[in-house]
Amino acid sequence: MDEEDDHKPLMLFGRDVTRIPCFRNSFLSGITCSIVGGLGTFMFTSKPKLASHIGMATFVGSTWSYWVYCRYTWSKQQIEVARLQELIEQHATYAGTPKEKEIDRLPLVDA
Amino acid sequence: MLRSINYNFYFQRSLNFTHAASMCSVNVRLVSYLRRSTHNLNLNQGASHIDSGNSLTYLIHMSKTMSPVACKDSLFNFDRNTPSQFNTQSATGLRSSHTGINISRNCSKPLINSMSLLANRTRYTVLHPKHFRVRQFSSETTQYVPQVRLTGVWKDISESTPVEFVQDTLVTFQSTTGLPWWATIVLTTVIVRSTLTLPLSLYQHYIIAKVQNLNIEMSDIVKKLQAEANVAVSHYKCPEDHARMLYNTKVKEKWDELIQRENCHPGKGYIVLWTQIPLWITISAALRNLCFMLPPGRTDAEKNFLDLTTGGFGWVTNLVAIDQFCIVPISVGLFNLANIEIMNLLKTTEDTRLQKCLLYFLRFISIAMIPISMYVPSCMCLYWASSSAFGIVQNLLLQSPKVRRLAGIPLTKTARTNPYREMYTKLKTKWYFNFMRKSNSRI
Numbered sequence: 001m002d003e004e005d006d007h008k009p010l011m012l013f014g015r016d017v018t019r020i021p022c023f024r025n026s027f028l029s030g031i032t033c034s035i036v037g038g039l040g041t042f043m044f045t046s047k048p049k050l051a052s053h054i055g056m057a058t059f060v061g062s063t064w065s066y067w068v069y070c071r072y073t074w075s076k077q078q079i080e081v082a083r084l085q086e087l088i089e090q091h092a093t094y095a096g097t098p099k100e101k102e103i104d105r106l107p108l109v110d111a
Numbered sequence: 112m113l114r115s116i117n118y119n120f121y122f123q124r125s126l127n128f129t130h131a132a133s134m135c136s137v138n139v140r141l142v143s144y145l146r147r148s149t150h151n152l153n154l155n156q157g158a159s160h161i162d163s164g165n166s167l168t169y170l171i172h173m174s175k176t177m178s179p180v181a182c183k184d185s186l187f188n189f190d191r192n193t194p195s196q197f198n199t200q201s202a203t204g205l206r207s208s209h210t211g212i213n214i215s216r217n218c219s220k221p222l223i224n225s226m227s228l229l230a231n232r233t234r235y236t237v238l239h240p241k242h243f244r245v246r247q248f249s250s251e252t253t254q255y256v257p258q259v260r261l262t263g264v265w266k267d268i269s270e271s272t273p274v275e276f277v278q279d280t281l282v283t284f285q286s287t288t289g290l291p292w293w294a295t296i297v298l299t300t301v302i303v304r305s306t307l308t309l310p311l312s313l314y315q316h317y318i319i320a321k322v323q324n325l326n327i328e329m330s331d332i333v334k335k336l337q338a339e340a341n342v343a344v345s346h347y348k349c350p351e352d353h354a355r356m357l358y359n360t361k362v363k364e365k366w367d368e369l370i371q372r373e374n375c376h377p378g379k380g381y382i383v384l385w386t387q388i389p390l391w392i393t394i395s396a397a398l399r400n401l402c403f404m405l406p407p408g409r410t411d412a413e414k415n416f417l418d419l420t421t422g423g424f425g426w427v428t429n430l431v432a433i434d435q436f437c438i439v440p441i442s443v444g445l446f447n448l449a450n451i452e453i454m455n456l457l458k459t460t461e462d463t464r465l466q467k468c469l470l471y472f473l474r475f476i477s478i479a480m481i482p483i484s485m486y487v488p489s490c491m492c493l494y495w496a497s498s499s500a501f502g503i504v505q506n507l508l509l510q511s512p513k514v515r516r517l518a519g520i521p522l523t524k525t526a527r528t529n530p531y532r533e534m535y536t537k538l539k540t541k542w543y544f545n546f547m548r549k550s551n552s553r554i
Contacts, residue, residue, distance in 0.1 A: 044374075045374065046370055046371050046379065047376075048376070048378070
């Protein structure tokens with residue numbers, strides 16, 4: 001997201017929502033699911049009112065569930081990146097000392 | 112077989128180019144590359160078409176990109192149309208004086224390697240900041256390369272996922288079947304329309320027939336409700352407005368109930384429209400992408416483009432260019448018009464005012480499609496024509512009582528027992544039919 005700066009900012013409540021991770025995709029998935037759910041219900045039951053209710057419900061439900069899932073994986077990645085950053089910094093500080101060799105000798109496992 | 116002929120054809124074209132430009136060292140080397148890769152081509156032709164195709168298109172690409180040398184402040188400043196020999200000299204002059212890239216450095220490298228290096232180098236030459244104008248020598252006559260930049264919505268459509276999916280599918284279909292492009296386009300249209308639109312149209316007719324049958328049931332209910340409302344007004348002193356309102360809501364409720372019972376909401380018929388229009392747009396956009404080598408950066412764009420330029424039929428040999436005789440564009444309009452007229456003839460009820468307006472509007476649109484399709488590449492035109500022709504066949508087929516019973520469309524009051532004969536008798540009353548008959552008898 002950082003490398004493409006040519007897009008237009010979309011300001012909402014004083015914040016550029018295009019910069020929020022998962023924002024766009026959760027809405028896109030919500031819209032898709034609501035169209036599929038609503039139209040599917042209409043085609044199977046011929047009840048427009050019920051179909052619109054179900055469309056709305058699937059929109060809200062899928063938007064939120066996608067958001068939660070996406071943010072969870074995103075924050076997990078962020079934590080891993082932070083740990084990695086810390087380790088790299090540590091490695092840089094120990095460069096050329098006997099401790100570096102000790103670290104290098106450690107097995108490569110995800111603890 | 113056809114493919115290999117195409118390739119030979121292109122190869123000859125590129126040979127012409129090298130023949131004209133063989134004086135400078137660059138092009139002497141190019142000739143050697145060409146010879147070497149013709150060797151490859153001959154070897155490959157039996158084994159794999161695609162490989163030989165790629166190598167040759169690459170060659171053509173090379174011969175094309177080799178030559179363009181733009182010069183704003185070069186020693187020689189020429190027009191695009193000056194003889195190629197002259198341009199060659201300017202190109203060599205430019206090479207030594209401006210870009211300063213030593214071209215004859217990697218002569219002894221293996222073929223592929225030096226080819227890629229060559230391509231890289233020529234790109235440098237083209238993109239040099241001093242040289243603002245790309246000039247091509249000798250490729251002007253041998254090959255036309257479209258330069259189209261889309262913006263806005265058109266760009267979004269051309270680069271969208273469904274369009275790219277259709278584009279890839281078309282290319283894969285063409286390369287696996289080995290059919291010429293015109294046959295690929297017609298066959299794809301027939302397959303897509305018969306697997307997607309035909310069943311949905313059958314479904315639409317099924318829904319319409321069911322609704323028509325419900326109307327009969329509804330008229331009894333309406334009569335009963337009217338009687339009830341009359342009784343309420345006369346006996347129980349119910350105000351007339353209130354009674355009418357109650358009656359209206361009750362009628363609507365009953366109608367909804369019936370529709371839900373039979374599961375045939377009339378809006379379900381619009382699914383045909385909602386699939387057919389996006390489909391039409393998507394396939395048209397995919398074909399246009401293939402014609403103009405869009406979106407930029409596709410590796411197989413040039414190969415498909417070259418295939419399309421010779422993948423035509425009869426009088427349209429080049430599917431990328433427009434149809435010179437305007438036969439395909441006119442047939443697009445005529446097919447659409449015929450479709451509308453057939454639908455008009457098949458109507459069982461009198462037209463309302465709105466329907467008449469719509470009819471004239473559709474007639475106008477189908478005529479207006481002719482000049483529009485005269486400007487689009489003939490492969491798009493071909494798609495439109497074949498799609499409309501399929502539409503006519505489909506509409507006629509869906510009137511047949513046998514097909515209708517086979518598809519499980521319920522029998523209705525207004526359904527015709529022999530629709531084609533009735534259509535013909537109705538056609539006889541039309542002015543254009545009489546006009547044609549009179550002019551025939553006069554001859």
